[in-house]
Amino acid sequence: MYLAFRDMLFARNRFALMGMVLGLMSILIVIISGLTSGLVHDGVSGLKALDAKAIAFETGTETDSAFTRSEVALTDANKLSDATPLGLTIVNAKNQNNTPVDLTLMGVVPGSFIAPEGLPKIQPRTDGQATSTPHDVILSENLQEDGVAIGDVITLDRVGTTLNVVGFTEDQRTFGHVAMAYVPIDVWQEVHAGARAGEAARPEAYEKASVIVSQSADIPADTGLDVRTLKESFDSSPGYAAETLTLMMIQWFLYIIAALVTGAFFLVWTIQRAGDIAVMRAMGATKGFLLKDSMGQAVIILVLSIVVGSIIATFMGFGLENTGMPYLVELTPVLIGALTLFISGLIGAFVAVLRVTRTNPLNALGENR
Numbered sequence: 629m630y631l632a633f634r635d636m637l638f639a640r641n642r643f644a645l646m647g648m649v650l651g652l653m654s655i656l657i658v659i660i661s662g663l664t665s666g667l668v669h670d671g672v673s674g675l676k677a678l679d680a681k682a683i684a685f686e687t688g689t690e691t692d693s694a695f696t697r698s699e700v701a702l703t704d705a706n707k708l709s710d711a712t713p714l715g716l717t718i719v720n721a722k723n724q725n726n727t728p729v730d731l732t733l734m735g736v737v738p739g740s741f742i743a744p745e746g747l748p749k750i751q752p753r754t755d756g757q758a759t760s761t762p763h764d765v766i767l768s769e770n771l772q773e774d775g776v777a778i779g780d781v782i783t784l785d786r787v788g789t790t791l792n793v794v795g796f797t798e799d800q801r802t803f804g805h806v807a808m809a810y811v812p813i814d815v816w817q818e819v820h821a822g823a824r825a826g827e828a829a830r831p832e833a834y835e836k837a838s839v840i841v842s843q844s845a846d847i848p849a850d851t852g853l854d855v856r857t858l859k860e861s862f863d864s865s866p867g868y869a870a871e872t873l874t875l876m877m878i879q880w881f882l883y884i885i886a887a888l889v890t891g892a893f894f895l896v897w898t899i900q901r902a903g904d905i906a907v908m909r910a911m912g913a914t915k916g917f918l919l920k921d922s923m924g925q926a927v928i929i930l931v932l933s934i935v936v937g938s939i940i941a942t943f944m945g946f947g948l949e950n951t952g953m954p955y956l957v958e959l960t961p962v963l964i965g966a967l968t969l970f971i972s973g974l975i976g977a978f979v980a981v982l983r984v985t986r987t988n989p990l991n992a993l994g995e996n997r
Contacts, residue, residue, distance in 0.1 A: 639897075643925075646893045647933040653886050654937030654969055655944070657879060661961040662945045664875045666954035671871070672862045674732065674768070674801035674808040678742050683861045684708060684840040684853035694864035695803070698838050700853065707851040709844035712740040713837035715816040718806055720785040727775065729782055731767075731809040732802070735816020735837065742841055743810060746795040750812050758828045759814040765791040768807040770800045782809075788825040789818070804866035805954070813837065879965065883972040891976030894926060898983045919981060926977035930970050938966045 684707075685698040695716045705711045715735025722728055736743040738750060748762040767776060776782075780793045791811065801808040811819075814834060821829035840853065847855045863869045898905070905918060942962060948955040 642897070643929055646890075647929050649889060650886065650930065650933035650969075650973065651937035651940075653882055653889075654934045654966060655941040657882050657965045657969055658938050658941035658962050659945065659948075660875055660879055660882075661965045662941075662948065662955050662957055663953075664872060664879075665956040665958045665961050666949075667871045667875070668862075668868070669800070669956050670802055670805050670954040671868045672803065672865045673799070674734070674803045675858065675861060675865065677797070677799065677801050678714075678841055678858070680742070680841045680843055680858050681845040682708070682842045682847055682855050682857055684711075684842065684847075684851060684855045685861075685864075687852060687854050689854060691863050692869075693866055694861075695838055698854075699836055700838070700840055702835055702837055704851070704853060705840050707848065707853065708840055708842040708855075709846060710741075711840050711842040711844070712737050712742060713813060714742060714839050714841045715813055715820060715836075716803070716838045717816065717820050718804070719819065721782045721791075722785070723776060723783075724781045725775075729771070729774070729776065730806050731782075732804065732806045733784075733816055733819060734808050734810045735813035735820070736810055737813055741843060744795070744797055747810060747812055750814055753814065753834070755831065756828055758823065758826055759812075759818060761812045761814050763789065763791050763811070763815055764794040766795045766797060766810045767793060768801040768809070769796045769798065770802070771807050772796060784819060787819055787822060789815075790825065791815075804868075883968055886969050887972040887976035889976070890926065890930070890973040891980040893980075894922065894977045895980035895983065898922065898981055922981035923974075923978060926974060926981070930973045930977075934966050934970055934973075938962060 684700065684704065685694050686700050689698045696718065700713070702713050705713050713735075715733075717733045717735075719731050719733050720728065721731055736747070738747040744766045746764075746766055748764050751760040753759050753761075765782065776793060778793050778795060782791045782793065783789070784791070791809070797808075797810075817833050817836065818827075818829045820836075821833035823829040823833075842855075908918060909915075942957060945955060945957040949957060
C-alpha cells in the first residue's frame, strides 16, 4: 500500500475531487433512504401498530386499496385464531372551528388487541334504531400538531355524524398518509353504510367489517378468505407500492452511476500511470501486487467518502424530521445504502483496474517506442 498512498498524496486534488463526488452521492442515497422510511412510516404506521401477524380480506379483492374494498362478516373472525374484526374507511370531517380534518376511521371492538384504551363499550342495540354506543373517538397523536384537542367535536361530512375526541394514541398512526381515528365498530358500521346521524343503518350493515386481523401465524387453509401477512398487506395502503418502488429505482440508479463514475475515474487514472505500472512490472512486481495496490486506493477513497457523506446526511436527516416532510432516520437503511454504494463503487473500480494486470513490461524497455 506504500505506492498507493504515494499516488494519492501526489494526485491529492484529483482524489479529493473524486471523494467529493462520492460523498455527495452517499448524501443523496442516505437522504432518499430517509424519505423512503418516512413515506413507509407515514403510509402504514397504523398497520404496524396493529401488532398482527396476518390480515384476512374478502376473497377476490384486488391488492390495490384492498382495505377499503374488502367486506367480510364479523363471524369470519371465528375462522382464525386470536382474531378480531376491523373496519376501515377514509372520511372527510371538520371540527367545531370548521377546520377540515381528514381521517382514516377505524372501527374496532373495544378491549380487543387492536383497540386503544379509552373507547366506550358497545351498547346493546334495538333493531331499527341507531346504536346507543357513545360516539367517542381516539385520534392519532400527530393530529395534536394540527390543533385538535381532547374535548373537540368532529363532524363527518356527508352523514353529519359527530365524534367526541376523548384521547390520542401514544405514537403516530396513519394509513395512506391519513391520520387514524378509532371508534367502536358499531359506530363505524353506521358511517360506512352511509346512515345519517341518529339514523339506523340497514340490518346487514351491523354484521360487516372490512378485514379480520389475527395475531396468529397459523392460518387454516379453508377459511374462504384471502389471508395475507401484515407486510404483504402494506401494498393495499394507497400509494405505498408506487412510492416505494419509485424511490428504490432512484437508489438503484445511483448505485449504477456510482459504479460507472468510480470505474471511469480509476480507468483514466490507470491509463495515466501506465508507464509507471510497466516499469514496476519490469522490476518484478507481480500482477497481484499491482492489483492489490490499485484496489487499495479504491477502498480508501470509497470508505472515507461514504462514511463522511453518510454522517453529514444523517445529521441533516435529524433536522428534516422536524419539518413537514415525511422523513425518518433509521440506522438499518442508512447502513444498507452505504454498504451497497461501497460494493457498487468497488465493482466499478475492480473492472477498471484490471487493466494493470495486462500491462506488458517490455513497454518500459522501449520495445514499442
